[in-house]
Amino acid sequence: MQIVYCHCAYARVIVPEVKNEVLERLACSGVEWESVPDLCEMSARKDAHLAALAAQRGIRIAACYPRAVRSLFEAAEAPLDEGARILNMRAEPADRIVAELTGVSR
Numbered sequence: 001m002q003i004v005y006c007h008c009a010y011a012r013v014i015v016p017e018v019k020n021e022v023l024e025r026l027a028c029s030g031v032e033w034e035s036v037p038d039l040c041e042m043s044a045r046k047d048a049h050l051a052a053l054a055a056q057r058g059i060r061i062a063a064c065y066p067r068a069v070r071s072l073f074e075a076a077e078a079p080l081d082e083g084a085r086i087l088n089m090r091a092e093p094a095d096r097i098v099a100e101l102t103g104v105s106r
Contacts, residue, residue, distance in 0.1 A: 002056040003033035003101050006063035010038045013064060014089045021094035022062055022101075029102045039063055043072035051078035060085045060101050 005026055008014050026033050036042060039061075042050055053059060054073050059080065063069045066086035073080045080086075087097045098104070 002053065002059045003031060004053060004059065004061045004063075005033060005035045006039045006061065006069075007035055007037050008040075008064065008089075010041055018089050018094050018097075022089060022097050025094065025098045026062075026101065029098070029104060031102045031104075033101070039069060039072050043076045046076045050076045054078040054080050054084075057081065058083055058085075060087065062087045062089055062097050062101060064088055064090045 003026070005023060007023070008019065023035070036049070039050075050073055053061075061069060061084065063086060065088055069086045070080055070084075085100065087100050089097060
């Protein structure tokens with residue numbers, strides 16, 4: 001399982017406290033994960049790394065609204081499969097997001 005954390009560096013649409021708590025807890029979790037600076041920007045550039053991420057079965061992504069994230073991957077010609085799990089840092093608390101990503105609750 002691949003875990004991806006989007007730092008949403010350019011949009012600034014996620015509450016900094018939620019974003020930072022998810023990031024800190026992932027860093028301390030002992031699980032493998034990857035941080036990307038901004039999925040929106042990567043999609044706009046049609047970054048080839050999005051295709052590599054989309055090819056991963058069971059990928060879990062901490063970003064924003066699931067429909068928006070799926071659209072970003074589609075716009076980059078790298079659609080996510082139906083099994084991809086997208087966690088919304090705009091609407092869900094950090095505890096729930098980290099538990100879903102890692103399988104470990106606080």
